[in-house]
Amino acid sequence: MRGFGKYTIWVYSGMALVFLMIPIVYTIIFSFNDARRTNIIWRGFTLDNWLNVCAAQDVCRAFGNSILIAVVATFIATVLGTMIAIALVRYRFRFRNTTTLLIFLPLTTPEVVLGAGLAAQFLQAGVPKGLGTVIIAHALFCISFVIVTVRARVASLDPALEEAGRDLYGSPQQVFWRITFPLLLPGIIAAALLSFALSFDDFIITNFNRGAEVTFPSFVYTAAARGIPPEANVIASAVFLLAILFVLVSQFTAAARRRRLAKL
Amino acid sequence: MTNSAVSRGDFAEAGADLELVGISKRFPGFTAIDDLDLTIPAGSFFALLGPSGCGKTTTLRLIAGLEEPTAGRILIGGKDVTRTKAFQRPVNTVFQSYALFPHMTILENVAFGLKRRGVKDATRLAHEALQLVELDHVSARRPSQLSGGQQQRVALARAVVNRPALLLLDEPLGALDLKLRRQMQIELKDIQSEVGLTFLHVTHDQEEAMTMADTVAVMNKGQIEQMGAPQELYELPRTAFVATFLGQSNLFTGQVVSSNADSITVDSAGARITVPKPRAERQSGLVTVGVRPEKVSLTSTKPAEAAGVNVVGPGRISDVSFSGVSTQYEVTIAGHGPISVFEQNTSISRMHHDGDEVWLTWSVEHSFGLADEGDVEHDAPRFVDDTPTTSIATRKRAQLKAELEEG
Amino acid sequence: MAFSAFTPTEQKADASIQKRSPVALLLLLPGVIFLVLFFVTPLLSLLLTSLQEPVPGGFFGEYRQALRWENYVFVLETYGTQTLRSFGYAALASLFALLIGFPLAYFIGITLRRFPLLQALCLVLVIAPFFISFLLRTLAWKQIFAIEGPVAGFFSMIGILGPGQSITGTAFSVVFGLTYNFIPFMTLPIYATLERLDLRLVEAGGDLYASPATTFRTVTLPLAAPGVISGTLLTFIPASGDYINASRDFLGSTETAMIGTVIEANFLVLQNYPAAAALSIVLMAVILVLVGIYVKRSGTEDLL
Numbered sequence: 001m002r003g004f005g006k007y008t009i010w011v012y013s014g015m016a017l018v019f020l021m022i023p024i025v026y027t028i029i030f031s032f033n034d035a036r037r038t039n040i041i042w043r044g045f046t047l048d049n050w051l052n053v054c055a056a057q058d059v060c061r062a063f064g065n066s067i068l069i070a071v072v073a074t075f076i077a078t079v080l081g082t083m084i085a086i087a088l089v090r091y092r093f094r095f096r097n098t099t100t101l102l103i104f105l106p107l108t109t110p111e112v113v114l115g116a117g118l119a120a121q122f123l124q125a126g127v128p129k130g131l132g133t134v135i136i137a138h139a140l141f142c143i144s145f146v147i148v149t150v151r152a153r154v155a156s157l158d159p160a161l162e163e164a165g166r167d168l169y170g171s172p173q174q175v176f177w178r179i180t181f182p183l184l185l186p187g188i189i190a191a192a193l194l195s196f197a198l199s200f201d202d203f204i205i206t207n208f209n210r211g212a213e214v215t216f217p218s219f220v221y222t223a224a225a226r227g228i229p230p231e232a233n234v235i236a237s238a239v240f241l242l243a244i245l246f247v248l249v250s251q252f253t254a255a256a257r258r259r260r261l262a263k264l
Numbered sequence: 265m266t267n268s269a270v271s272r273g274d275f276a277e278a279g280a281d282l283e284l285v286g287i288s289k290r291f292p293g294f295t296a297i298d299d300l301d302l303t304i305p306a307g308s309f310f311a312l313l314g315p316s317g318c319g320k321t322t323t324l325r326l327i328a329g330l331e332e333p334t335a336g337r338i339l340i341g342g343k344d345v346t347r348t349k350a351f352q353r354p355v356n357t358v359f360q361s362y363a364l365f366p367h368m369t370i371l372e373n374v375a376f377g378l379k380r381r382g383v384k385d386a387t388r389l390a391h392e393a394l395q396l397v398e399l400d401h402v403s404a405r406r407p408s409q410l411s412g413g414q415q416q417r418v419a420l421a422r423a424v425v426n427r428p429a430l431l432l433l434d435e436p437l438g439a440l441d442l443k444l445r446r447q448m449q450i451e452l453k454d455i456q457s458e459v460g461l462t463f464l465h466v467t468h469d470q471e472e473a474m475t476m477a478d479t480v481a482v483m484n485k486g487q488i489e490q491m492g493a494p495q496e497l498y499e500l501p502r503t504a505f506v507a508t509f510l511g512q513s514n515l516f517t518g519q520v521v522s523s524n525a526d527s528i529t530v531d532s533a534g535a536r537i538t539v540p541k542p543r544a545e546r547q548s549g550l551v552t553v554g555v556r557p558e559k560v561s562l563t564s565t566k567p568a569e570a571a572g573v574n575v576v577g578p579g580r581i582s583d584v585s586f587s588g589v590s591t592q593y594e595v596t597i598a599g600h601g602p603i604s605v606f607e608q609n610t611s612i613s614r615m616h617h618d619g620d621e622v623w624l625t626w627s628v629e630h631s632f633g634l635a636d637e638g639d640v641e642h643d644a645p646r647f648v649d650d651t652p653t654t655s656i657a658t659r660k661r662a663q664l665k666a667e668l669e670e671g
Numbered sequence: 672m673a674f675s676a677f678t679p680t681e682q683k684a685d686a687s688i689q690k691r692s693p694v695a696l697l698l699l700l701p702g703v704i705f706l707v708l709f710f711v712t713p714l715l716s717l718l719l720t721s722l723q724e725p726v727p728g729g730f731f732g733e734y735r736q737a738l739r740w741e742n743y744v745f746v747l748e749t750y751g752t753q754t755l756r757s758f759g760y761a762a763l764a765s766l767f768a769l770l771i772g773f774p775l776a777y778f779i780g781i782t783l784r785r786f787p788l789l790q791a792l793c794l795v796l797v798i799a800p801f802f803i804s805f806l807l808r809t810l811a812w813k814q815i816f817a818i819e820g821p822v823a824g825f826f827s828m829i830g831i832l833g834p835g836q837s838i839t840g841t842a843f844s845v846v847f848g849l850t851y852n853f854i855p856f857m858t859l860p861i862y863a864t865l866e867r868l869d870l871r872l873v874e875a876g877g878d879l880y881a882s883p884a885t886t887f888r889t890v891t892l893p894l895a896a897p898g899v900i901s902g903t904l905l906t907f908i909p910a911s912g913d914y915i916n917a918s919r920d921f922l923g924s925t926e927t928a929m930i931g932t933v934i935e936a937n938f939l940v941l942q943n944y945p946a947a948a949a950l951s952i953v954l955m956a957v958i959l960v961l962v963g964i965y966v967k968r969s970g971t972e973d974l975l
Contacts, residue, residue: 013778016771017796020854023811024803030811040814080702091695099699102706108904108962109710110912112931113951116938117713120720120948140709143702160363163330166350167357168377168422175351178376182367201805203915204931208938220806224920228810236804243802244795251791 024240031233038227049230053238056231062219063235069131069215070199073138078192080139081146082184088147089154106144114141115208122209129211137205142195149194153187200239280341280354280429280462281306282327287336289322296322298486300336304430304479309456309463311477313470315509319486320466324432327464329353340429351380356423357432362415364407370394370418371403377426393425394418396455413444420452424459433465437472449476470510474498482506498556500543504636507554514603515554515634523547527628533599535576537631544633552634557604559630562593562622574631577623579603581616591615595622714955721948732942742949750933750950757930758957760842761911764849765857768906769899771850772857776898777891779858780865797858809848809921813839816922840924848916853909857902864898865891900969908958930954 033039034046054060084103087093106114118137122129161183165175203217210218220232284302288295297319304310312320325331327338329350337346345353356377364373371390378386394400397417399410407415416436423431433452437445453476456463467473473480474494481491482505490502501507504515518532528547529538539553555574567575579597586609593605593616603624616622721742723734747754779797783790800808816822816838826832838844868891876886914931917923923932930950938947 009774009778009782013775013782013793016775016854017793019771019851020796020800022815023808023851024799026811026815027803027807040817041819076705080705083698084702087695087698090690091698092691093695093699099703102703102711106706106710108908108958110908110931110954110958112912112914112934113717113955114710114713116934116947116951117717118709119938120944121709121713121716123944124716124720136709139705143706147702158361158363160359160361161365163328163350164357164359164363164365165376166330167328167355168426169351169380170376171351171380174380179365197801201801203806204912207935217804217806220804220810221915221920224806224810224918228807232804233807236807240799240803244799247795247798251795252788255787255791 027233028237028240031230031237033230033233035230039230039233040227049234050238053231053234056229058214059216059219059229059231059235062214062216065131065213066200066216069134069138070196073135073142073199074192074195076135076139077142077146077195078188081143081191082150082188084143085147085150085154086184088151103144103147106141107148111141111202111204112208115205118205119208129209129213131213133209133211134206134213134215137209138199138202141202141205142198145194145198146191149191150184150187153184157183197243281339282430282462282464283337283339283342284323284327285337285339287323287326287338288334289319289326289331290334296486297326297333300487302481302488304462304464306341306462307460309453309465309476309478311465311467311473311480312483313467313473313480313510314483315468318483320468320483321434323483324357324434324464324466327430328355328357328432354429355432356426356428356430357434358416358419358423358436360434360436362407362419362436364415364418364422366407369404369406370399370410373407373418374403374422374425377422381426389425390421393421396424396458397421397451413448416444416448417451420455424455424461427459428461430462430464433463435467435469436465437467437469445472452476474510480510482510484509500632501554502545502635504552504554504634507632507634512557512604513554514557514560515552516600517550517552519550520548528633530633535597535600537574537576538628539631539633540629543629543631545635546633546637550637552636553631554634555626555631557592558590558606558608560603560605560624560626562595562605562607562616563625564616564620564622566623567625572628573625574628575623575625576603578621579624581618581620581622584616584618593622595624597624717948717951720944721952723945723948732944734944739945742945743953746946746949746953749946750930753928753933754930754950754953754957756927757911757954758961760846760849760917760927760929761907761913763846764853764910765903765906767846767850768853768857769903772854772902773861773895773899775854776858776861776865780862781868781870784870794862797855797862800852800855805852806915806921809852809916812844812848812851813922816844839922840919840927842927844922845917845927845929848922849910849913852913852916853906856905856909860901860905861895861898864895868894896969900966904962904965908962911958912954 030039030042031049032045032047033042034044034048035041036043049055084099088100088103093099115137118133118140119129121127122133127133157180162175162179165179166172170178201217203215203221206215206218207221214222216232216235220228223229223232282302282304284300287297287300287302289297300319300323302323312323314320322331326333329345329348329352333346337344339345340354364370365376368376371387371394374393375386375390378389383389391400391403394403397420399414399417399421402410402414407418410418419436437448449472452463465473465477477494479491480494480497482489482497484505490497490506497506497510501510501513504513507513507515516530516532516535516537518530518535518537520528521531521536522529525541527538527540528544528551529536530551530553532553537553541547544551544553562581566578567573569575577597579595579600581593582596582602583594585592588609590606590608593607595603595605597603605624719736720734722736722738722740723742724737724739726733726735729735775797779790779793783793814820818837823832823838826838827834827836832838872890872894873886876890877883881889911929912931914929914935915921917927917929917932919925923929930953934947934950934954937943937950
């Protein structure tokens with residue numbers, strides 16, 4: 001990939017990145033559309049949508065539900081997933097292969113199957129669908145992602161560090177909370193953020209298990225037939241901008257710290 | 265289990281005796297240590313030397329409490345600690361990888377052990393320990409901001425600050441370059457004489473073991489082959505393993521053909537080699553005898569037979585390598601493997617050349633007779649197989665560079 | 672990063688540090704119980720549901736347990752087209768996503784190594800779509816493709832699109848939507864392997880008289896294989912079960928219905944639970960077989 005290929009790949013990748021950005025930019029622009037009922041045709045610039053997001057009450061409630069579900073499901077998936085990840089790397093136990101299969105099978109199962117399966121089970125068990133069933137469903141598909149992310153972090157942890165902690169008079173509890181946990185924390189946070197993003201944006205599994213409850217994606221799905229209120233664009237854009245800001249700040253502080261370290 | 269073993273009283277100002285009694289450690293599929301007995305007197309600098317896989321690191325981990333022995337007892341200062349956990353033992357380790365906590369500052373690292381034991385002025389003591397290794401000025405930094413040598417010194421301070429009865433060093437100089445190694449070797453010796461702890465140093469580097477330790481134990485296949493002062497081990501190796509792992513040796517195997525009150529004589533493929541009886545482990549039958557390469561001289565004319573001198577030859581020089589202070593020759597004699605000879609490059613000695621016919625002579629009292637049974641020459645390791653070739657290459661290169669700079 | 676979900680972890684856990692302890696059970700049990708309760712039993716309940724029969728004279732949506740294997744014959748006869756279409760669309764989308772994602776991953780992971788800031792920025796751009804609603808992004812394409820929109824205008828001008836025809840609602844727009852939505856899932860795992868690639872290996876290829884193309888084929892590509900496998904699985908599996916892109920409110924029409932579409936319709940609208948369950952089992956089985964063959968053929972059995 002030298003010679004003329006050198007420029008080809010710059011152009012090609014640049015086009016791919018622009019392609020990725022098109023609908024994002026579109027969504028953000030249309031959050032400023034002075035739309036009345038349907039937000040399809042550009043009718044002029046306005047800040048009203050941003051200033052009165054909750055004018056469309058159902059959008060706001062759906063958003064609140066999504067946040068609530070994502071927070072609780074992320075918490076469950078992160079705690080359970082981290083525990084399993086530590087056990088997988090650090091302990092020998094029987095049925096190891098079965099356990100590994102159990103953890104990775106959800107990753108190879110399409111969401112529609114996960115959703116329909118849970119819904120069939122709730123139906124048979126007579127469990128009424130609602131926020132609780134959605135939370136369980138979300139925790140289920142997030143847990144495998146948490147395990148994979150945290151496991152990599154545990155595997156890269158030098159066991160000598162914990163041994164040093166024990167050697168320096170740390171009891172097992174002290175070694176875990178003062179050494180192991182702080183060192184795993186970046187991996188756990190990454191896993192939790194990923195869970196949150198996956199849960200917040202999930203539609204398919206949610207749709208099978210939500211009953212009458214509305215989440216942000218299910219609101220958008222139902223509204224798609226009649227037209228999306230611009231407030232939905234406002235919420236999506238705001239979440240997007242916050243997330244990007246967060247990622248950029250953490251990326252650049254990390255880069256800056258690396259450079260500072262390199263100078264020393 | 266209580267924390268009683270960690271009570272203040274165990275942290276003596278001087279070190280404590282360490283005693284291993286009948287220690288065995290079996291892992292699934294192999295035995296790392298087999299019925300090991302070892303006593304290390306308080307205040308000594310003891311080195312466990314051996315190739316990787318010989319069980320030396322496992323021994324260290326057993327003493328630290330990071331592994332549990334399959335059988336046997338461990339006593340520190342006369343107290344049985346076999347069933348206590350690592351954090352309950354008055355022992356500290358300087359890990360091979362240093363194992364500094366990356367999320368803590370240097371000061372927090374050094375104070376970690378003191379704080380766990382609830383020592384009052386942990387911070388002050390930590391600063392003092394950092395002063396000892398001349399790194400107090402970096403106490404606020406993170407480990408990743410220090411060089412390898414600095415990290416090594418922090419690891420040392422972090423262990424020494426606890427005034428453990430026993431300080432374990434797991435190849436702590438392995439990651440350092442030659443110059444830093446030398447510097448750290450001196451520093452370690454200084455610290456030992458200053459704080460008076462018992463040091464147990466595990467290494468595969470014979471030179472490091474010989475220059476630093478009062479007593480060296482050579483370990484092979486889970487057992488101690490020989491133990492003693494470095495000079496003693498070098499001058500009178502007991503087994504072929506020690507003879508070839510610690511420095512180089514020329515070994516000859518043959519039947520004992522004659523024996524008198526003072527010495528035995530062995531016939532190895534026509535070469536008659538005499539060994540003083542006190543220096544021979546076995547005195548009849550098939551035995552292996554040897555001599556260190558620097559004890560051997562070369563002559564181009566057949567020397568006269570004389571009492572007290574072994575003469576072997578004639579042979580031909582098959583390789584000459586000049587290394588400044590000395591010249592290393594390789595001599596081939598029918599019926600024997602290649603024999604190494606080191607000659608000092610003093611003005612009197614003349615150079616021999618490739619293909620020259622030579623005789624080898626050495627004083628009888630430099631011969632040694634080994635305890636191994638049968639022909640050992642073929643299974644004795646010629647090379648320390650765990651030394652990666654890259655490290656040999658870098659070390660050679662560093663040596664060459666140092667010589668060039670001097671020249 | 673979790674996007675290397677299917678790539679083997681580089682450092683195989685050192686068996687010597689693993690020990691047996693009751694702590695392991697304590698750590699595993701809650702999560703395993705959770706997975707058994709909400710993953711294994713639901714699959715079993717799907718299997719049971721797929722064999723149910725309607726209660727004679729019962730209400731709409733009332734079924735009882737039976738062993739009605741004909742349900743499978745029924746769904747395959749009725750929804751065979753949709754099932755095949757799903758795998759076809761998913762395969763095409765995976766291929767296109769690979770054609771876009773691989774060069775992009777190569778660009779970010781290798782070309783941009785000398786520009787760390789630009790590299791970080793491009794990586795953020797690849798991850799960015801995750802932060803904005805999947806549904807809104809898909810709707811944005813629908814509106815961009817709309818009849819009165821600029822793309823449709825251009826297409827009719829050059830004569831691809833006849834009068835009254837639209838871009839949306841076609842196989843093209845559904846595969847387009849799937850491709851777009853899964854590009855990040857394809858790019859990130861490939862990036863993760865290429866980013867770690869030791870460039871000296873590529874230089875060694877050149878040093879040993881391989882042309883850049885040969886080096887790429889014989890050195891870079893095999894080393895990137897775990898990422899490619901991981902990316903294709905992360906694209907193909909969810910794409911084959913997706914029904915948002917194919918929905919007629921988004922980029923599809925009744926002509927583009929996929930297996931997910933019919934599962935959803937049978938379950939949530941028609942309340943034909945046995946049919947929905949049977950289709951889910953078919954989907955899951957086909958995917959497991961395809962993944963099994965794929966993983967075996969690429970010679971990386973230890974992926975899972």
